[in-house]
Amino acid sequence: MNCKITGTGSYIPNVITRNADFDQHEFYNIDGSSFPHDNETTIRKFKAITGIEERRYLDENLTTSDIAVVAGQKAIEKAGIDPETLDYIIVAHNYGDVKSSSIQSDTVPSLATRVKAHLRIKNPKCVGYDVLFGCPGWIEGMVQAQAFIKAGIAKNCLIIGAEALSRVVDKHDRDSMIFSDGAGAVVLQATEEDGGVxxxxxxxxxxxxxxxxxxxxxxxxxxxxxxxxxxxxxxxxxxxxxxxxxxxxxxxxxxxxxxxxxxxxxxxxxxxxxxxxxxxxxxxxxxxxxxxxxxxxxxxxxxxxxxxxxxxxxxxxxxxxxxxxxxxxxxxxxxxxxxxxxxxxxxxxxxx
Missing domain, CATH: 3.40.47.10 (Thiolase/Chalcone synthase)
Known part of the structure; x- marks a missing residue:
């Protein structure tokens, strides 16, 4: 039994924040001291190292689980499967749902449970759980899903990676310019075809x-x-x-x-x-x-x-x-x- 990706999906937020938008920020070092360069120089050096020119942020009314649903739905549609046939929904993230202007992370119920509910899946044997594994979380979710399939306990798995880092960045930290928001998903299915994982x-x-x-x-x-x-x-x-x-x-x-x-x-x-x-x-x-x-x-x-x-x-x-x-x-x-x-x-x- 092999495991192949049959559907993909993603959600790219609408709010575009360019490097120039950080020009008026007050950046400090981790010890609280001021940066040695003006913001124009800081931003230029940042671009040279990271390659980042702009990033995407969530609309204020959205959370991480909301965009996970959109990416997951697209993957399901691309795979052409009935959502009720999913055996696992695995959602990788790091900070849960953090609402705009909030300082609290909300992870109960799990984001996977929220995704399942919004997809209107009734099948109780479709198990949803979250993976906290840092940035490699989506790949680790794939590792787990293919193990379920090869063990014969699953045929269809939805694996989503979603995050809203704009909700947990320090605007006084230069590293805040690195982070962005988004979601991506795949459907991984059991198959007799060659290839896959x-x-x-x-x-x-x-x-x-x-x-x-x-x-x-x-x-x-x-x-x-x-x-x-x-x-x-x-x-x-x-x-x-x-x-x-x-x-x-x-x-x-x-x-x-x-x-x-x-x-x-x-x-x-x-x-x-x-x-x-x-x-x-x-x-x-x-x-x-x-x-x-x-x-x-x-x-x-x-x-x-x-x-x-x-x-x-x-x-x-x-x-x-x-x-x-x-x-x-x-x-x-x-x-x-x-x-x-x-x-x-x-x-x-x-x-x-």
Missing amino acids: LSHESATYAFQESEYIYFGKSNHSEATEDIRYIKMHGRKIYEFALMKVPGAMKECLDNSGKSIKDLKKIFIHQANEKMDQAIIDRFYKLYGMQAPENVMPMTIHELGNSSVATVPTLYDLVSRGKIKNQELQEGDVVMFASVGAGMNINAITYQL
Whole structure:
């Protein structure tokens, strides 16, 4: 029994926030001291490192579970299945539903339960649960879904990655410019056809790395003490990713039985353009090769970093022919890969 993606979907928010929109922000270092550069210089350097020119934010009346529903519905429609036949709904996120202007995260009931309710699925044997695994959460949901299918306890699974990071960013932190909102989804089904999920690799590095991404107070020393925001040690994450992710990707590909020359596309978490390119270059260097042109589709320039949503959104857009000069053909071998809070890393080798 194999596991193949039969439907994809995504939700890209309508609110566009460009780099220039941060020009009037007051940025501070983590110790509360002022930035050494003016905002124009800070934004220019930010763009050079991350590649981000703009990002998407949710409308005020929407939450993470709302956009997860939209992405999931599109995937179900593309797969052409009856939602009542779903065995699992797995929703990867990190902060639950945070309403606009709220400081509380709402995770009861789970986002997967909310998605199921909004999809109007009556079947009680359709089990919904959430995955908290940092940015690699959607890929980890895929790992779990394919395990259910190969164990014979599921035939149809809906895996969604959704996040609204704009609701948990500190406007006085330069890193707030990285984060964005969005949702992506796939339907993974049991099949007798060749291909599908060929191999996977997952790891959690927590001995020294667990606090590389964390919840912390505002960089502004006069901000309210009892509110926490997403924070990260960017340099440590960069070094960790370059050290650990290429090897995990290689192990995943080697276990698939496919050659590096078979690999057509790498759908990597859209975290930071410079970091992603360095990971890809190191990955190919492990095989004594240079990375081919066009092997790594990117959305980070326009969509920013929407955490768990980046990989499924990217795959959906390429699958639907919505990214210039990027296309997929039946039989292509691709890889999904991610790194994020935990510190967690994972990868999947997949054949269309």
